[in-house]
Amino acid sequence: MIYEQFCTITEDGGRPVSVDYHYPQCFNFAYDVVDQVAVKTPEKTALVWCSDRGEERTFTFHDIMEMSIRYAKVLISSGISKGDKVIVSLRRHYEYWITAVALERIGAVMIPVTSMLTAEDFAYRISASDAKAVIITPFDNVPENIRKAKAITDRELSLWTIADGVEGFDNLPAEAEMQTPIMERIDTRAEEAMLMYFTSGTTGRPKGVIHDHTYALSHIITAKYWQGAFDGGLHFTLAETGWAKASWGKLYGQWLVGSAVMVYDFTSFDPGQLATIINRYGVTSFCAPPTVYRYLVRKGFTAMPTLRSATTAGEYLSPDIFRAFREKTGITLREGYGQTETALIAANFTYDKAVDGSMGKPSPLYTVRILRPDGSEASPGEKGEIAIEAENRKKPIGVFSSYLDDGELYEKAWRDGLYHTGDEASMDENGSIWFFGRIDDVIKSSGFRIGPGEIEYIVSKHPAVEECSVVGIPDVLRGQKIKAFIKLHQGVRPSRELEKTIRDFCNSQLAEYKWIRSIGFVDNFQKTISGKIIKHLLIT
Secondary structure: OHHHHOEEEEEEOOEEEEEEEOOOOOOOHHHHHHHHHHHHOOOOEEEEEEEOOOOEEEEEHHHHHHHHHHHHHHHHHOOOOOOOEEEEEOOOOOHHHHHHHHHHHHOOEEEEOOOOOOHHHHHHHHHHHOOOEEEEOOOOOHHHHHHHHHHHHOOOOEEEEOOOOOOOOEEHHHHHOOOOOOOOOOOOOOOOEEEEEEEOOOOOOOEEEEEEOOHHHHHHHHHHHHHOOOOOOEEEEOOOOOOHHHHHHOOHHHHHOOOEEEEEEOOOOOHHHHHHHHHHHOOOEEEOOHHHHHHHHHHOOOOOOOOOEEEEOOOOOOHHHHHHHHHHHOOOEEEEEEOOOOOEEEEOOOOOOOOOOOOEEEOOOOOEEEEOOOOOEOOOOOOEEEEEEOEOOEOOOOOOOEEOOOHHHHHHHEEOOEEEEEEEEEEOOOOOEEEEEEHHHOEEEOOEEEOHHHHHHHHHOOOOEEEEEEEEEEEOOOEEEEEEEEEEOOOOOOOHHHHHHHHHHHHOOOOHHHOEEEEEEOOOOOEOOOOOEOHHHHHO
8 A cells, every 4th residue: 555655654453553654755645645646556546526416527647647748837837836825725626635745746725615614804915924826616606705805915926716707816727737747756745735724713813833844754643544435435524624634534544544535515515425435436435524423313314234333523413413323324433633724633433443533542653741830741541631651752643733823832842742622521531531521611610610512412312402602601609600592403492391391401410510500592593604603602
């Protein structure tokens, strides 16, 4: 397998006991992975793409190699060079994969963003990153938002899209067709910037998280031992390409282990179509957020005989959904945990028995610590901050190399030889990690530390509740008291009687210090662009 050129994994009974990397100083995913596979096995499938518009296409590694060279030559001729930052908003269009590899060839830094951004969102990212170009979808009002953003920033930008007739934008694929698929390698160093994501926190402006070229190699573990991707398989991660989850499940690790990537390009999401896509194309491994599994379990779905493994990450999923999915499919749903700043930190890996509701055990890539506030090691079962230990005073592979223009914040995250995630969890005696919440979200009531997630799990079990968020609000006696904000299912009307019913239902299952003291009903929650409820807006 191609990944074996860059790392050696020593296994014991299928369990990796060591992962040793040996990549060249000039490692570049485009030249050293895509091109090598394309030359050795030109007909090997890289990408299977279909859309809700009835289109479908299959791309070999040779196709990706030649098309990405053509794209790269067009971008170079427009002035894009090594180190330049390029914003890419291409939803789930197949052109994303060609663009990503093309930018790697140049040594440019790709900044994937979602098409759901507003003009002001685009303007901030363009200015903060000093972007030289944007490559975008012609849909979702993105061209108009980019035009507005360009006016706001008053910057010179190369504007590209993937269709004709978009005012102010050149057609990248059309111009690429006029190029020959031959170019000299542009040297990059493994530690140079390859990719940048803007994180979407619940407070403050988004931070630019920069990863180097070795980030691609960190996802070998993600694909092989968590998602269950394999040589000749077809892996399907649902994420839009604007999120870091796309890097986890739609490109690097999958191609490194020999799996093709399945892409369903849709405008309006219909979870009911998933089983159809999986069965039509023979998907072998699948990854989606908990919301999708909740839908599938509650609405029902057809058998998926080709599917061998299923994974999830990103938010809390109740144990009953794990059990129901296993009963319906015979597949154990495996949860994982990581951040935009990292690769997969912990997971219920294929070589371990999955523990429903746990984030699993630490990745073989990382030494994970659970720390008390004073920096000492927490005892088994004790809550503390998740931290990753540096290896020989160097950042481990897959952990980000810097924050954009914020060395102080980077030093705060990396201190005492540890990367501090800002997430709180406990680790049991078996090594399984149990997520608690963001440290900033922890509720401190009557001297107790209470994670919102454990309360939200109970609230979500009530049949009237569609979505909820739990926060701490000021209280004279307790310091903070627990309040649950609830969005009800369609057709259910809020009332004092329902409020009491839900509170009694929840408190009967909670220790007294975790009791919900008040409830607020909302029509909708304000969320970050990555879908996380903005908790601080609930208490302002």
